[in-house]
Amino acid sequence: MDDTTHDENRVSDAVREPAPATGEARSGPDETPSGGRWGRFLRRWRYSFVGLVVATVFFCISLTPSLLPRGILFQGLISGLLAAIGYGLGTLGVWVARHLSGRPQPSPGPMAWKVFAALATVAAVTFLVLGAMWQREIHRLMDVDSPPGFAFVLVLPIAVVTAAGFVGLFRLLRRATRSLAGLLGRWIPAAAAQVIAATVVVVLLLGVLNGVVLDGMFAVADGAFRAVNGETRPDVEAPDDPMRSGGPDSLVSWESLGNQGRIFISGGPRTDALEDFGGTGAKPPIRVYVGLESAPTSRERAALAVRELQRTGAFQRRVLCVITTTGTGWVNRQAVEPLEYMYNGDTALVATQYSYLPSAISFLVDQSRAREAGRDLFDQVYGVWSRLPRDQRPKLLVFGESLGSFGAEAAFSGPDDIRNRTDGMLLIGPPNGNQLWGELVTDRDPGSSEVLPVYERGSTVRFAAVPADLDRPDTVWENPRVVYLQYPSDPITWWSPRLMVRRPDWLAEPRGSDVLPSMRWFPFVTFWQVSADMAFANGVPAGHGHNFGSLPVAAWARIAPPDGWTADRTTALTELMSSDG
DSSP states (O other): OOOHHHHHHHHHHHOOOOOOOSSSOOTTTTTTOOOOHHHHHHHHHHOOOHHHHHHHHHHHHHHHHSSSOOOOOHHHHHHHHHHHHHHHHHEEEEEEHHHHSSSSSOOOOOHHHHHHHHHHHHHHHHHHHHHHHHHHHHHHHHTTTOOOOOGGGHHHHHHHHHHHHHHHHHHHHHHHHEEEEEEEHTSSSSHHHHHHHHHHHHHHHHHHHHIIIIIHHHHHHHHHHHHHHHHOOTTEEEETTTTTTSSTOOOOOOGGGHHHHHHHHHHHHHHHHHHHHHSOOOOOOOOEEEEESSSSSHHHHHHHHHHHHHHGGGGGGGEEEEEETTTSSSOOHHHHHHHHTTTTOOOOEEOOOOOSSSHHHHHHHHHHHHHHHHHHHHHHHHHTTTSSOGOOEEEEEEEEEEEEEEEEEEETTTTTHHHHOOOOOEEESTTOOOOHHHHHHOOOTOOOOSOOOOGGSSSSSSESSSGGGGGSSSSSSSEEEEEEEEOOHHHHHHHHHHGGTTTGGTSSOOOOOOOOOOOOOTTHHHHHHHHHHHHTTSSOOBBBBTBBBTTHHHHHHHSSSOTTTTTHHHHHHHHHHHHHH
């Protein structure tokens, strides 16, 4: 380093603010950029050399493929967030090294900055080109149109602005910590003042986020979705069929069903459609639904649902399916209508609502409600069903999708309990936090993969992404049968906080059929990539992400086929549900 550089560093040191108590390390002798326009710009904004190096690495890695395709704007935002995280980790590393060693680290000279600028430019351009190629591949894999390759360059400015915004925000917090430490330092030792100041700022920040920002966001969401829950679609009308809740003689009022409950009750095939598919003699399907406003507690809603089942004669039907809804109370018509077609309407479907918030929010604030709803409804239905003579009972089936699968599992202690108390179960798109699903996957047979596990040689439980998976392994599949439908590209199933620091088995094994082989695990980065994928999990074509389309037809045909059911009938019903989807 030349004398001019030393003079610049001395001047810079003289005007620097005191070192931060915690968080990002300031530009010290090891960090101050020197020489040239590039150095003057970075010196003015006090960007850390090591922080920028790590930020560049994180930016490049953020462009590697994840589970689902992303647009340019969203990719830029994610890349900017990850670049900011990389910058923070880099500066934190410098701060820790300085305090552990007790002396300043070597200062990067003008040549180091020039080399960094050149390498960062080459790396960014290279990964932008690669990122555009990877996005074209994953868009093509999922049969969706990809954005123009040349437009991918816009990711860079979006990421830079986003990263600068996050870094600026944390610098404001650092300044607050310094100011408070300086004030406290008048009365207590400097080291103690720094620790106390940092603690106070962190506690206040968490308090504001939790008590103001998050509570405010939840309050806004609560108000908005409460209003949506009270709406009724123009094409939805109250039923005139006494076999449906909200209709004549129903114990549940139409107004209390909620938005999704009214859609569920008014939907489904009528007898003419059933007879077109299954022949004459169709019965009007029974549909029972109890909304949040129908009764004050989960247990009371379940009891009301059972009384509705008894009123409609549901326990005399051939099939009775207990459904745990998603957060909003939604029931996937493509997942439950196959039963009504298969049994020519001689069915009863029952569900209760435990929330009107979307599953992502409901999982945070209503997780216990989903568990209670699934357990209360099944237990009370089972209590009546189990007292019936064995030869007069309907087949008792259980269904749950996404957060609904989380609630449906809660009624059972394990596979043996499912075998003892049901005639079959279908769970779709299980979140990674599902306890029973997690135990089954963890205890899977040696040699089977996490993305498509085999449990106890498939004797009761089977996992499938396509209909052919239901036939693996080639062993006896006993009754009752349990099926989990899960896609390799579904971020709802694979997202977990553990992605931050640990590579999961599904990224250590050969990739699933709709995941690019080039997807890799990176600490911190993969967690945020998969988190971003969750926002678009339902926005991809059927067969990918969290969109299961008509796949439930094949599952029900293996779980609870009616007498005389054939593979041709499964194909015909799959085509029917696909065309109606």
